[in-house]
Amino acid sequence: MNPRQREYFRRRLVSWRDEILKESTQTLQNLQQGSVNEPDISDRASTETDRSLELRTRDRQRKLIGKIEDALRRLDEGTYGYCEVTGDPINIKRLDARPIATLSIEAQERHERREKIYRDE
Numbered sequence: 001m002n003p004r005q006r007e008y009f010r011r012r013l014v015s016w017r018d019e020i021l022k023e024s025t026q027t028l029q030n031l032q033q034g035s036v037n038e039p040d041i042s043d044r045a046s047t048e049t050d051r052s053l054e055l056r057t058r059d060r061q062r063k064l065i066g067k068i069e070d071a072l073r074r075l076d077e078g079t080y081g082y083c084e085v086t087g088d089p090i091n092i093k094r095l096d097a098r099p100i101a102t103l104s105i106e107a108q109e110r111h112e113r114r115e116k117i118y119r120d121e
Contacts, residue, residue: 067100
């Protein structure tokens with residue numbers, strides 16, 4: 001991977017992380033502002049369901065931030081773009097589609113097949 005590509009992925013990852021953090025801040029503000037004083041029980045249930053979904057989404061994004069940080073660390077170390085299993089380069093198209101990818105397509109497919117076999121047992 002050349003320096004221009006590394007810089008492209010660094011900017012993309014930092015931008016993605018910053019966007020997630022901004023959304024998380026907005027969620028916290030919304031949760032602090034809104035209180036559940038809905039007189040109608042159906043409205044209250046709907047509001048609680050919406051909040052629960054929002055919190056689950058933020059939890060998933062919290063985990064995603066960790067993966068983004070790991071990708072940025074790999075960029076700094078010079079290991080970004082290489083499969084953790086085989087050591088082979090990960091296709092640029094795959095990285096463009098999933099910048100946090102740690103496995104090549106072939107290694108990911110093997111991983112998913114093994115996962116399916118053990119899950120089905």
